Amino acid sequence: MDPSLSSLAVGIAIGAIVALLCVAMLAPRFTRATRKSAVDQSRAVMRGQMYEQMVPYLPEFEFNPKDAQFLGRPVDFVVFDGLDEGDLRRIVFVEVKTGTSKLTNRELRPSRAAREGRSSRRSCGMGTDSRRRRSGWPARPMKLSR
Numbered sequence: 001m002d003p004s005l006s007s008l009a010v011g012i013a014i015g016a017i018v019a020l021l022c023v024a025m026l027a028p029r030f031t032r033a034t035r036k037s038a039v040d041q042s043r044a045v046m047r048g049q050m051y052e053q054m055v056p057y058l059p060e061f062e063f064n065p066k067d068a069q070f071l072g073r074p075v076d077f078v079v080f081d082g083l084d085e086g087d088l089r090r091i092v093f094v095e096v097k098t099g100t101s102k103l104t105n106r107e108l109r110p111s112r113a114a115r116e117g118r119s120s121r122r123s124c125g126m127g128t129d130s131r132r133r134r135s136g137w138p139a140r141p142m143k144l145s146r
Helices: 003-057 105-115 130-134
Strands: 068-070 077-081 090-094
Touching: 003 068, 090 105
Parallel strands: none
Antiparallel strands: 068 077, 077 090
């Protein structure tokens, strides 16, 4: 075997070993950092969701907490302003934001649709209960399409 060819093979083997050692040393650090980032982000999301649920009970919330219904997505709350007193004045979409976060396009769509008159009401009856049939509900369960 040619000495230069054997030297090349030894050099490639040493290079591969050095590369594997570098990867073995750096991979755990990278993995730990990635996991920590994912856990921190998950905690922040969970804190935000818990905060959103408590907002109606904070003094800054301008509506009666009994009028607020939590949805979560695409809006945080739908407030039926005045419903608890028996005088529904308006329906309000409420999005809770903290810091410098801004509304996303998805969060803006429901209020745009309502403003443009693209809203409606539907009732959906399930089952074959005779009381429902008398009150106008369908006799058979409805098939819901996706």
